[in-house]
Amino acid sequence: MQINRFTNSVLSLLGIMAILLAPAPSVAAPFFFPDVNPSFGKSDPPDWLHDGRGNDGYVTITSEVIPTSACTQMSSHRFWGSDKTQLVLSITSYGFKNKLDKLEVPIATFDGRENGSQCASLSTTPLQVVPMTNMASYSILSPGKLSLVLNVKSSNDSNQDYVGSAKFLLGAAAIVATGGSAAAIGGVSTAVGSSVVSDTQTKANTLLQGMIDAKVPISFSWPELRQGIQSVEIPVYKTDQDINKITDKEIEKLQKDPKADKQLLFTVKLSFQFSRTLFYPTMVDIDDLVNRENLSSQHVLNHLAPESTQNFMQILNNSSPSLLQKIGRSDGSDLARACSSGFDKLKVAGLDNVDIAIVMKSFIDEAKATETWYSNPEIVRSCFGQAPSIASYLEKIYDPSSAPAK
Numbered sequence: 001m002q003i004n005r006f007t008n009s010v011l012s013l014l015g016i017m018a019i020l021l022a023p024a025p026s027v028a029a030p031f032f033f034p035d036v037n038p039s040f041g042k043s044d045p046p047d048w049l050h051d052g053r054g055n056d057g058y059v060t061i062t063s064e065v066i067p068t069s070a071c072t073q074m075s076s077h078r079f080w081g082s083d084k085t086q087l088v089l090s091i092t093s094y095g096f097k098n099k100l101d102k103l104e105v106p107i108a109t110f111d112g113r114e115n116g117s118q119c120a121s122l123s124t125t126p127l128q129v130v131p132m133t134n135m136a137s138y139s140i141l142s143p144g145k146l147s148l149v150l151n152v153k154s155s156n157d158s159n160q161d162y163v164g165s166a167k168f169l170l171g172a173a174a175i176v177a178t179g180g181s182a183a184a185i186g187g188v189s190t191a192v193g194s195s196v197v198s199d200t201q202t203k204a205n206t207l208l209q210g211m212i213d214a215k216v217p218i219s220f221s222w223p224e225l226r227q228g229i230q231s232v233e234i235p236v237y238k239t240d241q242d243i244n245k246i247t248d249k250e251i252e253k254l255q256k257d258p259k260a261d262k263q264l265l266f267t268v269k270l271s272f273q274f275s276r277t278l279f280y281p282t283m284v285d286i287d288d289l290v291n292r293e294n295l296s297s298q299h300v301l302n303h304l305a306p307e308s309t310q311n312f313m314q315i316l317n318n319s320s321p322s323l324l325q326k327i328g329r330s331d332g333s334d335l336a337r338a339c340s341s342g343f344d345k346l347k348v349a350g351l352d353n354v355d356i357a358i359v360m361k362s363f364i365d366e367a368k369a370t371e372t373w374y375s376n377p378e379i380v381r382s383c384f385g386q387a388p389s390i391a392s393y394l395e396k397i398y399d400p401s402s403a404p405a406k
Contacts, residue, residue: 033214054137
């Protein structure tokens with residue numbers, strides 16, 4: 001009798017140990033994915049935007065994550081413990097030809113490895129995913145290929161620090177904050193060293209490839225962009241899936257299935273802003289620039305170039321003999337060559353033709369130590385005759401009739 005009781009006790013104990021030691025069953029876990037049909041917000045574009053053919057203004061695109069509620073359950077608490085959800089939202093842009101082009105820019109993260117089942121908010125401040133960028137020229141045969149890709153990456157692997165890798169780039173954006181809460185990562189290389197950023201980006205991107213990636217591309221051309229796109233909103237959902245076994249085809253099928261069991265968690269909003277000049281971004285009619293008191297050469301030449309720590313005087317005058325000296329003492333063909341060098345430098349700096357006209361006018365004022373040169377048609381023709389599109393803006397902004405007398 002005692003032996004049987006002992007045997008039963010041992011068997012019961014072994015059974016309990018077997019249950020405790022057995023691996024947790026494969027269960028569904030939170031999986032996040034974006035809608036494949038974003039909604040576009042449009043308005044009537046101004047004439048310059050609608051009719052322009054390029055190099056006449058800038059576009060800035062900011063992202064914002066808007067949750068459906070202040071408290072969002074990102075992870076679930078189960079018998080085997082809470083999910084260790086890690087979530088990284090990022091935007092990759094293509095075709096805009098700036099420092100962030102083709103780089104994955106994190107816009108929000110969630111780390112559920114600690115207190116994962118508690119409510120969280122992914123609400124974020126606006127973050128520049130495409131900093132102020134010159135809208136390039138285009139033609140009917142070459143309209144340009146632009147796209148923004150929203151990546152929604154998630155994982156339940158608590159052994160990998162996906163969020164930590166993404167946070168470096170997210171934190172880097174704050175280092176080069178521009179315009180209040182908006183920020184851009186592009187200039188961080190000048191703050192911490194381009195090699196450090198490059199190495200970290202490579203390592204972060206390699207690690208982030210280990211996450212499950214559900215993405216949606218938003219594609220358009222320069223003419224389509226100029227039709228008055230104001231915003232793009234992309235809903236992001238949560239569902240339960242065995243993410244250790246899910247495939248790209250299953251993700252795509254889930255995204256396209258309107259009857260899928262899913263919960264709307266938040267919306268990623270991309271806002272588009274257009275401007276003609278970086279000196280007065282809110283100005284629409286450049287004819288009004290002539291009335292601006294602060295369009296002085298000092299204000300213009302001390303202004304920082306886009307995505308740079310250098311001002312325009314430093315960019316134009318970075319060679320020896322200095323461009324300031326060349327323009328100051330030359331005329332005719334020599335002046336034309338000197339101005340051509342200036343135009344090239346400002347194009348490389350990412351300026352549109354409106355701002356190239358403004359900066360070159362201010363630079364020549366400084367070089368000639370007077371504004372009277374503008375009343376001399378020969379000087380104007382020698383410098384700006386080679387760039388008629390820039391010259392046309394020069395005449396609109398600085399009316400020749402108001403130029404100083406000879």
